[in-house]
Amino acid sequence: MKTKITVLLIFASLNLSGQNVNGLTSNLGNLYQLSNAETRSISPENFTGEKGRGGMATLEEGSAAHAARDLGQGWKVNPFIRIKAGETFTLAEISGPGAIQHIWMTPTGNWRYSILRIYWDDETEPSVEVPVGDFFAAAYKYKQISSLAVCVNPGSAFNSYWVMPFRKKCRITMQNLDESEMRLYYQIDYSLTEIPESAAYFHVQFRRVNPLPYKEVYTIVNGIKGQGQFVGCYLFWQSNNIGWWGEGEIKFYIDGDNKFPTICGTGTEDYFCGSYNFENRETGTYQDFTTPYTGFHVFRPDGSYDSQTRFGMYRWHITDPVRFKKDMKVTIQALGWRSGGRYLPLQDDISSVAFWYQAEPHVRFPALPDKDYLEIR
Numbered sequence: 001m002k003t004k005i006t007v008l009l010i011f012a013s014l015n016l017s018g019q020n021v022n023g024l025t026s027n028l029g030n031l032y033q034l035s036n037a038e039t040r041s042i043s044p045e046n047f048t049g050e051k052g053r054g055g056m057a058t059l060e061e062g063s064a065a066h067a068a069r070d071l072g073q074g075w076k077v078n079p080f081i082r083i084k085a086g087e088t089f090t091l092a093e094i095s096g097p098g099a100i101q102h103i104w105m106t107p108t109g110n111w112r113y114s115i116l117r118i119y120w121d122d123e124t125e126p127s128v129e130v131p132v133g134d135f136f137a138a139a140y141k142y143k144q145i146s147s148l149a150v151c152v153n154p155g156s157a158f159n160s161y162w163v164m165p166f167r168k169k170c171r172i173t174m175q176n177l178d179e180s181e182m183r184l185y186y187q188i189d190y191s192l193t194e195i196p197e198s199a200a201y202f203h204v205q206f207r208r209v210n211p212l213p214y215k216e217v218y219t220i221v222n223g224i225k226g227q228g229q230f231v232g233c234y235l236f237w238q239s240n241n242i243g244w245w246g247e248g249e250i251k252f253y254i255d256g257d258n259k260f261p262t263i264c265g266t267g268t269e270d271y272f273c274g275s276y277n278f279e280n281r282e283t284g285t286y287q288d289f290t291t292p293y294t295g296f297h298v299f300r301p302d303g304s305y306d307s308q309t310r311f312g313m314y315r316w317h318i319t320d321p322v323r324f325k326k327d328m329k330v331t332i333q334a335l336g337w338r339s340g341g342r343y344l345p346l347q348d349d350i351s352s353v354a355f356w357y358q359a360e361p362h363v364r365f366p367a368l369p370d371k372d373y374l375e376i377r
Contacts, residue, residue: 093172137152207366211348212349217333218352222329227324233353240347257329297312
């Protein structure tokens with residue numbers, strides 16, 4: 001008994017000294033624990049995130065120099081950046097080991113024309129490549145979103161809480177595909193800390209098919225090789241027919257599955273944890289909702305030239321990640337109803353974002369669509 005007590009005391013001592021706590025799994029149940037992790041933050045007021053070097057911009061170099069001209073250095077001199085048309089700006093370049101824990105930003109302009117990319121360690125190809133609005137489950141227009149993984153808050157504040165570990169290096173860029181300059185306020189919060197051997201790397205891939213060919217199945221992601229876990233999906237869907245559009249099944253092909261998948265859903269709204277057309281049974285219309293793990297919102301037609309209904313849906317596999325050891329493919333059917341109570345294969349406009357963690361190296365992503373193909377009209 002005495003030996004057991006001694007071991008427990010030693011373990012408690014290690015925890016209190018921060019030796020066993022890397023600071024990357026904070027929650028209400030462990031916030032009291034000390035950690036040797038070092039908190040850092042990158043923004044236009046501290047491009048490198050270095051300790052004691054925030055708010056150093058002078059009036060000669062600040063983006064808000066005119067507003068701060070009576071106050072000078074230290075008074076919100078450089079709170080945002082401008083990214084010219086066609087340019088790519090490096091938002092962060094961090095030496096590890098460490099992990100991104102929070103990203104906040106509020107980009108101007110067309111969100112589909114702002115491309116977020118993230119590179120881990122010595123990668124030359126990005127592990128994250130996605131239009132910025134789609135990354136935050138807001139492809140089209142503002143809708144308030146309250147989830148554990150991302151939040152979209154008034155007036156256009158994007159927040160990510162995905163934990164993104166890296167061992168050597170992290171590089172984050174933003175490309176402006178638009179024909180006009182964009183303004184970007186942003187902050188990237190991270191910890192410099194030890195990363196466990198079991199930690200995988202965060203990946204995000206965007207796809208779009210417009211329109212989906214008749215009787216073809218939409219591919220959310222394909223070609224994932226290695227070990228990891230699928231942790232989320234966002235769909236932005238424009239229905240090109242009247243009536244219900246979400247009878248299609250989602251399918252997860254895992255570790256060599258060929259004709260038939262290991263996981264087969266029962267309907268689009270079922271996968272996104274809704275039911276019966278996402279309909280409010282009292283009003284007979286679509287019902288927006290936003291919850292920690294799933295959400296749905298609708299953009300209703302308005303006027304003669306906005307005739308297609310559009311929908312956004314997110315599903316985070318935070319408590320139920322879909323694990324794979326060798327490979328994974330995810331598809332979804334687009335099905336409505338035709339006469340005689342028969343399924344109608346739809347030719348809709350579908351965009352998707354797949355979120356997963358995996359061991360590197362990853363397979364190179366398909367080429368991102370060009371500016372015209374990305375546009376939502």
